[in-house]
Amino acid sequence: MLSISSSFLYALLTNRVLLVDFGPDMVDLFCEPFHNSTWFLPRDFTFKGRANTPEFRETYSLGKLLRREEEEEEQKKEMPYVASLHNDDYDKLFFKSETQPLLEKVPWLVLRSDQYFAPYLFLMPCFRAELDRMFPDDKETVFHHLGRYLFSPSNQVWGHITGFYDAYLAKADRRIGLQIRVFSLDKTPASLILSQVINCIQEESRIIILPNATTTSRNRTTTTTTAILVASLFGQFYTELNKMYKEWNEKAGATVVGVYRTNHEEIQVLGSSSHNMKALVDIYLLSMCDVLVTSPRSTFGYVAHGLAGLTPWILQSQDIEDEEQRVKEPACRRGVSKEPCLQFHANYYDTNPDHREPGGPVPVIMDCEDFQYGLKLVNRRV
Numbered sequence: 001m002l003s004i005s006s007s008f009l010y011a012l013l014t015n016r017v018l019l020v021d022f023g024p025d026m027v028d029l030f031c032e033p034f035h036n037s038t039w040f041l042p043r044d045f046t047f048k049g050r051a052n053t054p055e056f057r058e059t060y061s062l063g064k065l066l067r068r069e070e071e072e073e074e075q076k077k078e079m080p081y082v083a084s085l086h087n088d089d090y091d092k093l094f095f096k097s098e099t100q101p102l103l104e105k106v107p108w109l110v111l112r113s114d115q116y117f118a119p120y121l122f123l124m125p126c127f128r129a130e131l132d133r134m135f136p137d138d139k140e141t142v143f144h145h146l147g148r149y150l151f152s153p154s155n156q157v158w159g160h161i162t163g164f165y166d167a168y169l170a171k172a173d174r175r176i177g178l179q180i181r182v183f184s185l186d187k188t189p190a191s192l193i194l195s196q197v198i199n200c201i202q203e204e205s206r207i208i209i210l211p212n213a214t215t216t217s218r219n220r221t222t223t224t225t226t227a228i229l230v231a232s233l234f235g236q237f238y239t240e241l242n243k244m245y246k247e248w249n250e251k252a253g254a255t256v257v258g259v260y261r262t263n264h265e266e267i268q269v270l271g272s273s274s275h276n277m278k279a280l281v282d283i284y285l286l287s288m289c290d291v292l293v294t295s296p297r298s299t300f301g302y303v304a305h306g307l308a309g310l311t312p313w314i315l316q317s318q319d320i321e322d323e324e325q326r327v328k329e330p331a332c333r334r335g336v337s338k339e340p341c342l343q344f345h346a347n348y349y350d351t352n353p354d355h356r357e358p359g360g361p362v363p364v365i366m367d368c369e370d371f372q373y374g375l376k377l378v379n380r381r382v
């Protein structure tokens with residue numbers, strides 16, 4: 001979703017048509033976004049099924065195109081382009097304004113990425129004026145607007161979303177989404193992450209302020225209720241939080257805080273339509289919450305708070321290095337933007353350090369708060 005929205009923005013800027021090549025695990029997730037048309041790549045398209053092969057990427061890469069300066073211009077016109085944004089430094093020249101005139105002559109542009117590269121487009125002088133017209137006042141809602149336009153859950157997915165929301169979240173006065181991504185339990189025990197989450201929502205951010213249990217029991221009709229949605233592959237977070245708040249509710253004599261989860265998936269299953277559908281349900285339910293707490297470096301969390309148009313609370317890095325394994329303080333920090341982070345190492349950006357300085361040519365770009373080499377869009381630098 002991050003790369004598709006970025007590709008759509010690039011297509012708008014360059015007067016191209018966006019076509020997507022979903023695998024079998026993706027085709028049932030979304031409705032068609034374009035009226036009386038389709039965004040699916042035709043089944044008989046020349047390069048369908050070949051674009052993912054190393055041979056195709058090597059033969060038709062931008063790097064190959066740029067290296068063939070001795071070729072005739074007519075030969076270059078016939079070449080498609082594969083944007084491999086991780087391996088070839090030549091491919092990163094895609095994000096130079098000087099490269100765009102050459103790409104205008106390429107009829108089929110094959111973009112391969114798993115990153116939110118929209119911030120890079122704002123760094124390119126050739127697109128800056130048009131982007132300012134598209135997003136004149138709020139650069140922090142680029143993904144929000146693109147995502148809301150492009151991604152409408154299919155009827156089946158939407159049925160799961162609305163069914164769960166109506167049953168567990170709709171009646172609450174306040175909805176809090178917790179997205180907990182664990183990269184390695186060996187480095188960071190679940191108990192430590194749980195303590196970090198609790199410290200974040202009750203101490204650092206004060207998202208949940210529990211009233212006195214005795215006072216609550218006397219004023220049940222005026223008590224504010226809170227629903228907590230836990231999205232994580234590790235069920236122990238839901239179990240422990242549910243247990244903790246259930247005990248508090250019993251003391252209060254009222255259900256003040258409810259804890260919920262949508263599924264019991266314990267591992268990430270790549271290539272599974274069922275697993276992807278459950279993940280999408282979680283993403284959209286998180287986007288319907290009033291407050292979000294997300295894990296650092298998690299693209300799952302990026303999409304959720306981007307669709308919601310919310311600035312999240314971001315948990316501190318989970319790689320606890322000291323031997324005592326104490327919870328880092330503060331447990332979480334408020335994000336600087338609603339936008340997702342472009343994570344991969346940005347060589348072009350690093351060679352233009354003036355972009356990082358206040359008053360630089362692109363003051364709406366800054367480093368990500370949760371990823372050392374990342375970039376993100378902001379309304380102003382902080």
